[in-house]
Amino acid sequence: MSFNVSVLPSGRSFSANADETLLAAAIRQGIGLPYGCKDGACGSCKCKMLEGTVTHGTHQLKALSAEEEASGFILTCCGVAHSDVVLESRQVTDESAFPIRKMPVRVTSMQRASSEVMVIRLQLPASDMMKYHAGQYVEFLLRDGDRRSYSMANAPHTQTETPGLELHIRHMAGGKFTEHVFGGMKEKEILRIEGPYGSFFLREDSDKPLVLLASGTGFAPIKALIEHMQYKNITRPAVLYWGARRPADLYMHDWMQAKIAEMPHLRYIPVISDALLEDQWIGRTGFVHQAVLEDFSDLSGHQVYACGAPIVVESARDAYSALAGLPVEEFFADAFTTEADKAKAVSA
Structure with a gap:
C-alpha cells in the first residue's frame, strides 16, 4: 500500500509506502525536502502537515515538541503516512536530487589539523567522481551496520584537479568511528560510503547578502x-x-x-x-x-x-x-x- 504526498506551495508530489518514512520516500524519488540528521534529533525536516495522518517513530522532543505536534507539525525523517498527506514546505527543490550511490573509497592521506581534528582525503573508484552540492554529506557504512555522517569539505569542482573527497573529523572520546580514525586508521585503508545526503547548500537563485x-x-x-x-x-x-x-x-x-x-x-x-x-x-x-x-x-x-x-x-x-x-x-x-x-x- 502506498499514499500520495503533496507538497505546497511547489505543488510537487510523490508516493510513500506504508512502511517507509516520508523523507526516505522523498529521497528515493528525488524530491528535495529539507533534512539533516535523518534520526529525529535535529528538527531540520520539521514542516506543517495540512492534511492527512502521520505517526512518528522515536525522536527528540527538542526536534518536535508535543505542542508542535498538536499544532500539526511533523518530522518527515521519522513520520510514516497512514493516508494521503499534504505538507507545507518552502524548501522543496530539485537541487539535492543527485543520485545516492554506495561506493568503496581508499584513504589517501591523513593530516592532524589540530589536536582534535583530522583532515582525511578519500580516493574514489578509478575515473569516478561523486556528484554533490557543496555543503552536502556522505555516510560511512560500518561493518556492524552503523553509519557515521561527515560533510564534504571540498567543493565538487575540485575533484577535477584533485580527485576525491576531503573530510574534517573531530575526535569524540569513545566514539566507535573517530577512535579508529585517530587510532588504528592507516593510509590505503578501504572504507564504504553512501551519498550525497543533505539539503544544506547555497541557494543561488537569491542575491541576498x-x-x-x-x-x-x-x-x-x-x-x-x-x-x-x-x-x-x-x-x-x-x-x-x-x-x-x-x-x-x-x-x-x-x-x-x-x-x-x-x-x-x-x-x-x-x-x-x-x-x-x-x-x-x-x-x-x-x-x-x-x-x-x-x-x-x-x-x-x-x-x-x-x-x-x-x-x-x-x-x-x-x-x-x-x-x-x-x-x-x-x-x-x-x-x-x-x-x-x-x-x-x-x-x-
Missing part, C-alpha cells in the same frame, strides 16, 4: 561553500563567523586568511569562547551566534547558513528570527548531531 556561521568542524561544509562561490564567481557580500573554544581550534585559520585576500566580497570573523591568557587572543570572544547579533541588528534582508553543534544552530535560528527579523525560510542549517545526541531520542 550571506551570513555564514560555523562552530568547530561545522567549518567543513562552509569551506566547500566558499570554494564553490569563488569557482562560480558568486560575489554576494558574505561574512563568515567561525566559533571555537581556543585559537588553536581554528584549524584552517591561515586558509581563511588567504581566501579573504582572494575574495574581496568575503569577510572573516573568528570568535573564541574560552581563551586563556597564554593564548594572547586579541580578537572577538564569546558565543559565536551572539557575535552575529552584535554586528547585525537587522537580518531581514539576509540569508544565514549555519553549521556545527546543535546548540549553536538552534540558538542562532531562534535568536535571529526573534531579535533580528530573519525570515525563517532564509535560515539554512546542518546541525552536527552526534551518536550520543541521537541516543537521547525519546518516543514521542
Whole structure:
C-alpha cells in the first residue's frame, strides 16, 4: 500500500509506502525536502502537515515538541503516512536530487589539523567522481551496520584537479568511528560510503547578502561553500563567523586568511569562547551566534547558513528570527548531531 504526498506551495508530489518514512520516500524519488540528521534529533525536516495522518517513530522532543505536534507539525525523517498527506514546505527543490550511490573509497592521506581534528582525503573508484552540492554529506557504512555522517569539505569542482573527497573529523572520546580514525586508521585503508545526503547548500537563485556561521568542524561544509562561490564567481557580500573554544581550534585559520585576500566580497570573523591568557587572543570572544547579533541588528534582508553543534544552530535560528527579523525560510542549517545526541531520542 502506498499514499500520495503533496507538497505546497511547489505543488510537487510523490508516493510513500506504508512502511517507509516520508523523507526516505522523498529521497528515493528525488524530491528535495529539507533534512539533516535523518534520526529525529535535529528538527531540520520539521514542516506543517495540512492534511492527512502521520505517526512518528522515536525522536527528540527538542526536534518536535508535543505542542508542535498538536499544532500539526511533523518530522518527515521519522513520520510514516497512514493516508494521503499534504505538507507545507518552502524548501522543496530539485537541487539535492543527485543520485545516492554506495561506493568503496581508499584513504589517501591523513593530516592532524589540530589536536582534535583530522583532515582525511578519500580516493574514489578509478575515473569516478561523486556528484554533490557543496555543503552536502556522505555516510560511512560500518561493518556492524552503523553509519557515521561527515560533510564534504571540498567543493565538487575540485575533484577535477584533485580527485576525491576531503573530510574534517573531530575526535569524540569513545566514539566507535573517530577512535579508529585517530587510532588504528592507516593510509590505503578501504572504507564504504553512501551519498550525497543533505539539503544544506547555497541557494543561488537569491542575491541576498550571506551570513555564514560555523562552530568547530561545522567549518567543513562552509569551506566547500566558499570554494564553490569563488569557482562560480558568486560575489554576494558574505561574512563568515567561525566559533571555537581556543585559537588553536581554528584549524584552517591561515586558509581563511588567504581566501579573504582572494575574495574581496568575503569577510572573516573568528570568535573564541574560552581563551586563556597564554593564548594572547586579541580578537572577538564569546558565543559565536551572539557575535552575529552584535554586528547585525537587522537580518531581514539576509540569508544565514549555519553549521556545527546543535546548540549553536538552534540558538542562532531562534535568536535571529526573534531579535533580528530573519525570515525563517532564509535560515539554512546542518546541525552536527552526534551518536550520543541521537541516543537521547525519546518516543514521542
